[in-house]
Every structure is written in structure tokens, then in C-alpha cells.
Amino acid sequence: MLQAVFAAPHRIVVEEAPIPDPAPGEALVRVAACGICGTDLKINEGHYLGALPIVPGHEFAGVVEALGDGVTRVAVGDLVAINPNLPCRRCAFCRTGKPHLCTASQAVGVTRPGGFAEYCCVPAELLVPVPGDLPLAQAAMMEPVSCCLHGIDVAGVKPGDSVILLGGGSIGLILLQLSRAAGASFAAVSEPRTEKRKLALTLGAEEAVAPEEIASVAQALPGGGAEIAIECAGVTAAARQALSLVRPGGTVLLFGVCPPGETVALEPYEVFHRELTVRGCYTNPFTDTRALSLLESGQVLVEPLISHVYSIEQVEEGIAAVRAGETVKAQVRPG
């Protein structure tokens, strides 16, 4: 089979490799589509949890081709989406209902071989059956949608809320749709690129404006700001701006992966006097099947987000396009 290996920082090798044999408890999945994520850029730079070399790719769906010993919950031919995160189930966090904070977790495409390959062996417990006739390319978006869903849960979006999203990439546009699905009556997107602003308007935003205009959108809201502002671009300056866009009592959710080590100035008096809440959210605890349901029902549309498709041979080109901000969502589709 063909696979793309991140061999060393900024070095990608596309090579032939034997189709792996599923170990006991694993299934061999033929990959139909695998998203390229910001996390993959960080892995490519050598800056993330996993160690190089690795076959990355943690946002994928495909068809079960073979089963290792003891696997009974899926069958050959089943269509499945992959939840890449495998907690240890033994640490203090796993034992208290927070497996996403596991101190010994593994992840497909991060610490184990992932979906930038024609085939991938996945622990069967991470496979989620794809419902109905949801296309596999859309089912491959289960992982990012499930992470966004955890974010919406953590932010506590309620019917009637106003939400401002800083960043109109695929994550911002998923969080936008989830905000509306959670009942937000107003959503605005701050995004520098015109095409992404247009897409935001078709996906449920009342307003989509350039970052320098979002402050006046916020000020025009009742109470002078949104109930909830979500940083979805991984831009540290936007995280600081988000604090100024919520009204008193508001919540700022830091969803984007900002560069480690960067800081923002926080005035404790402001947080006190305006009774602000600042929350983080990490990965996707207990949200994978809900994410698939939202995709199947059409409450979250991902087809309009998939802007670029690459073969395995083109992974390097795809990574470069994502890094340049040219894509909304890019996928690798073997074959």
C-alpha cells in the first residue's frame, strides 16, 4: 500500500509499505478520506505530542477490511468513522470521567500510524458505525465535529444566546453551525478572507466581517457584547480580542490551538468586575456519536467546507496549502 510518512521536521516521504495485519482487538480499515488538520501541521513541524517518524492522519473514515482476534463489534464491510483518541482507562483522569485529559493516552495519527495511507489498523473500540447513507468523506469529519461539539458543550451555548466566532476556517464554520443547532439566535464571524466570510453567511451567520470590524458588531448587541465569544483560529491576538467582545457575565472559549508560549495580558479586575468566564476545551470526550448524528441529520453541513482533495502522493502539496491558509478543509483520499 501507499503511505505518507512524516519522517523528520518538514520532511514528508511517500512510500510503498506492506498492508498491516490487525493485532488482536484491532480492525484493518481501508481509508476512504482523511482530513488534514492544523494538528498535522504541528506534527509536520516536529512540535506536537507524537514522535517522528509517523504516518499522520486522525480524521478519517473507511471500510473494515479485516479483523484481528477477538473483534466482534464490527464486521468486514462495515463503514466506520474513527475516533482517534485512545485513553488508558487507568489514570486519575480516566477514573474520574475525563478520559480526554488522560496522562497516558494514545492517538491514531499522532502516536500510532494514522490515515494518510491506503490502510490503517485501528483498535476496534475506536470505530464508530457510520449511520444511514452518510458519505464516507463527510463521515471523516466526525472527529473535528466532535471536538467542536465538546467546545459548544463547554461554552454552554443556550437558545437565544449571541455568539461571536473569531476565525472562519473549517473549525469556525462548524462551531458556527453547532451554535445555531444549540439555539443561538445570533452568530457573527470575524474572518480576514472574503471567500470564508461568504461561506459563513451561507452557513448561518447573521454577520461575517473583517477582524477590524468585529468590535462594532459586538458593541451593537444587547449589553454591548456577545454572551459567548469563541477563538477558533489559533491566533493569540484573537484570544485577547475575544475578551473584549463579550458582555458582562459572558464566556470566552479558547478553542483554537495557539502557539505554545505565547501569552496575552489579562486584567484580573476586568474578569472580576465583568464576571467573565474563560474556558478551554480539549478533544472530544463522549461526543463522537452525537457528531455523526448531526452530520446525518444535516444540522451540520460539512460538504461545503471540503475545498481541496489530495491523493497520498500529494500530501506534501496539501500540507503546504493548509499552511498557507488557502483551504477551508482539505482531505486526503487514497486511490
Ligand SMILES: [Zn+2]
Ligand atoms: Zn484534527
Ligand SMILES: [Zn+2]
Ligand atoms: Zn488515562
